[in-house]
Amino acid sequence: MSVEAIWIKILLFGACREAAGIEELDYQLAPSSTAESAWTELKNRFPDLARFDRSILMAVNEEHTGRDTILSSGDTLAIFPPVSGG
């Protein structure tokens, strides 16, 4: 990875957290990585996440966001299934 690599924090919730067996990770990514590319790396590391591929939602810094969002160093990327509170 280049010297301009970015560090982000990834949070997992609900069934995603349970499938990965972890709720929080610090992650190094190439510059200009998208939320989607972070997800791809995460799936490689935790293959049980693959089944959520079509359903997951994402938030960056506590705001709902799309998968094509470009991440910056210090961002918190949350990945979770559709919400089911109430």
Add this chain to the structure above:
Amino acid sequence: MSVEAIWIKILLFGACREAAGIEELDYQLAPSSTAESAWTELKNRFPDLARFDRSILMAVNEEHTGRDTILSSGDTLAIFPPVSGG
């Protein structure tokens, strides 16, 4: 009044009660009198009730009823303005 006269109880509520200055009366009526005829007699006795003529509602024995209901001895006739609870 004939020997077959009927006795009913009349209850007044809300603005009607206040206008008549009374909440309960025992009343003697001719046989086969209607609720409407009881109301007419009541207005004669308490002229301040006349202004409610178009708006009053009636109940006989605690059931909403129309003005043409024929009364029987022992009935309770309640007369009141449109309800405004809640």
Add this chain to the structure above:
Amino acid sequence: MHDIFEITREPIDKQGLEQRLLTGAAGAMVTFDGVVRNQTKGRPVVTLQYEAYVPMAIKEMERLGREIREKWPDVDRIGMIHRFGELKISESSVVIVITSPHRKVAFEACHYAIDRLKQTVPIWKKEVFADGEEWVEGSQGEITKQTI
């Protein structure tokens, strides 16, 4: 069925009513609480005075309960308490609680219940202002049309 229909002079025990109605079958409880507002059309209200034809009011609430169960068979429990006498600002005049497995039925039935209660249950209120008092006019004719 353990529905609750009451007319009382005492302050309404809303929490108690809710607890008496809650069963394991309920997933949603919707509560309507009618409270005394501090003004009517800009005119400050001092108190509201409620008058009830008590035995008939209870019968009409029970009738309304049956009507609700016909329209929304999924309703689990129904509770209605209406207070009478003199009420101060922010005191509750009426509380209606509906429970059901899912929320849509509870919302619809509770909204319907208070709308109908205001048309059919024989209770009247008078607004007391600093400089006078006025009976609140009910909406005329709706009882006749719908319940006789």
Add this chain to the structure above:
Amino acid sequence: MHDIFEITREPIDKQGLEQRLLTGAAGAMVTFDGVVRNQTKGRPVVTLQYEAYVPMAIKEMERLGREIREKWPDVDRIGMIHRFGELKISESSVVIVITSPHRKVAFEACHYAIDRLKQTVPIWKKEVFADGEEWVEGSQGEITKQTI
């Protein structure tokens, strides 16, 4: 504005929430209380486990509050408390209170609030049965469409 948005592990103090929100301007208070049902599709439930992304959940509830005030400017106060952790049958997972001068607005806004909360606020629940457990599936895609 003194609206209330909270996420808590403790039992929800519904009565306390209602009291904190009641002002003299209110004539109607509508409260939605979501409680744990004893079964799902006939299968007995033992407990529900709720998980929340707390800081984001608060932000989303605040956003929902702003959305409600835009749609219903007559709303007086908004309160929402969602609980997380392990909940038993008949315990409240979420309570939403809306007050307004008149009842229609309070009913509509409260119903809308719980519908939207279930689409946008990052909270998840798992049903625990006697013989296993299952995450409840949320309705997908509705957040994306409506809030981004």
